[in-house]
Amino acid sequence: MHSVEIFELIVGMFMAVLVLQYAAHRLGLPPAVALLVGGGALAFMPGLPTVELDPELMLVIFLPPLLMDGAWFTALAHFRRHLAGIASLAVGAVLFTTAVVAVVAKMILPDLPWAACVALGAIVSPPDAVSARAILQRVKLPRRLGTLLEGESLINDATGLVLFRFAVAAVVTGTFSLGDAIGSFAILVGGGIAVGGAIGAAWVLLLRRLGDETLMIAASMLVCWASYVAGEMLNASGVIATVTAGLVCGWYQHTILTASVRIRALSFWQVMISLLEAAVFILIGLSLRGVIDRVGGIGVVLEDMAWSVAAIIAAVTFARFAWIFGSDAVLGILNRLGWRGVEPLGPQAASVMSWAGMRGVVTLAVALTLPETMPGRDLMLVTAFAVILVTVLVQGTTLGPVIRLAGLREDERSKPPLDLSGAEVAMLKAQFAEVERAAYASDGSLLHPRLLDSYRRRATLSAEFLGSPKERDQAIADHYDVILAAVAAGRAELVRLHRARQIDDETLHNLERDLDLEELVAIAAKG
The missing domain is CATH 1.20.58 (Methane Monooxygenase Hydroxylase; Chain G, domain 1)
Structure with missing residues (x-):
């Protein structure tokens, strides 16, 4: 395609995004669902070219800002508090799902090498940060569950990518070392934390010296790609580097950014993230035609792959339920034995957690990087797309009703000491104290009577309100x-x-x- 035609296609895609987002709003559907289905429908429109995605480019364009957005607004205290649960999901659940899918694939296709089965498991095992954000921002969860799901989506891509790379290397070379895999994973994670921490610290130092608001906003936008690219260049995890930098920037944003910069940057950032999220799902839908053409047409998919794909989707779903309910059962036993480190979720919360396993851009991008000589490559491509389609369409559209049926309530023990009204009282008292200090001249005369009266009235009304919260x-x-x-x-x-x-x-x-x-x-x- 000519470069002008590519640009016209991009503009047309974003116009379609607006139409599909509006349709989703009118129909009460998650936007991700409308975009995915709409992109798939557009892919088969006569006259439109087949969309061929560059998987490496797709990851580097979309993944860093979407990871940064999640990390930037993550409550760091809650993230630390639930780090064990996040690690269980981001590492344990991914490893377990990979193993279950590999066993099922080997049972269905005995001729497929074990390493290729593991590669397939690594492709479909990690829930996606983009899909999770797109669905979770439309539902209300207790703080603990929201923290676990958001934290999992930020970290688990690193686990899946490491598993995938080692599985592909095992297929190509015919050798595999568990010790090397564990050591490599530790280096990737540790290196990613170090790189992300360094870039986050550099961002803090830079913004303290930049006086221009536009430059401050630009630096805040670029830090996500800087951390991801630096992490990958230094053979560390770009995912972990981006998440770490985002946590650092999010922690210091309240003291580094001015009110004007924060308002302007947030407005720009929200629009950019919204467009990127929409583009991800519509591009996944548009890529459907290329995937089907690559494997020989829809007839081949239905006749030769349907049952295998269905079995793997069932394995992916079962594995998540088994891991979460199994982990919760172990926590329950430990609690009865006297260990109170972590409270179990309970069956209702565990059901919601198990159902919230949407896949997305990482699954498709990783599948597209499979070498041409990989055994079972066509099946892996179709399975990757089918897992995305089923999890987003089925789990994404039903997660809200599942949460309502579960009847989840916020754990009182997880609430902070001060509620909103208490924090407001403390804030207004501090404001009034500062105004009162500055309202009088050195000789005792009142300089700002109206200002003092205004802040006194606000602080008094807020502190003395006797009605119910409602x-x-x-x-x-x-x-x-x-x-x-x-x-x-x-x-x-x-x-x-x-x-x-x-x-x-x-x-x-x-x-x-x-x-x-x-x-x-x-x-x-x-x-």
Whole structure:
């Protein structure tokens, strides 16, 4: 294709993204489902070229920012608290699923070498960070489950990629060393942590010296690719490096970034991440035609591969249930024996965790890197796509009802000492103390009476509110509804004055900016 045609195809793809996202919203479907199905339908439209994805390029473009987005907003204290559970899912569950899929593949296809069976297991075993984010942001989970699933999706790709590389090497060379595999995994993880920590620290130092807001935002955008590429270049895990850098940046963002930079960067980042997530799913759908053509057509898939693919999908699903329920049973036994290090999830939470195993871009990209000489390559490609399709379409669309049926409740022991209202009281008291200190001159005269009165009233009202939390929330909502209505009236008047040529563009933009900030504050406070 000509470069201009490629650009036109990209623009058309994003126009399709807008249409499919709107359709998903109207139909009440997860956007990932609409994009995946829509991309698959577009792939077979007459006149559209077959989309051939470069798997390495796909990983380096999409994976770093999406990993960074998850790590940046991860609650580090909760991540550390549940690190054992995250490691169990990100390492233990991936290894177990790989083993189960390898055994099932060997039973179905006895002629397939064990190393190739392990490679297939490594392809389909890690749940995907992109798919998890796309689905989980539409459902509400207790904090512990959300932390476990988000933490798993950030780390497990590293486990799957290491397993895959060693399995492919074993097929090519005919040799395999468990000790070398474990040592390599340790080096990749340790190196990734070191590289990501160093780049995160460099980001902190750099932003402390940059005075230009645009440069600060640009540096914050580029740190994800810098950490991923540096990790891969230094033979460490780019995934772990990106996640580590994201955790460091997320921890220091509150003290490094100014309010203006944070608002502007967050707006830009949200749009970019939204487009990248959408592009991932629609590209997976568009690649369906190429995968089917590569293996000989839909007839070959249905006649020769359907049962094998179905068995592997069942094995993937069973393995996750078996690992999570088995691990929870072991925790229950240890608790009864007196060890209280980690509480078991319970059957309802374990069921939700087991069902939340969507696959996505990493599974497809890794499958596309299979060498042409790999035994069973066609089956692996079809299986990879089928696992993505089934987990996103079936598990993604039913996860919300499963959560509601499970009736999960937030564990009171996981709640912080201060709730939202308590934290607000403490914040307002600190603000009032600072205003009170600065409100008086050295001779005792009052310099800022209205400001002092305003902060005193806010601190007093918040601390002395006697209603229930529900009544308090309603009072806050009513209060800020009036403010939002006032903002809307002010904006309408500004536009009227501008259209009547009574104020110029500069005045309009300056006053409109003030109204925008007031509206953002009101929306945030109301929410």
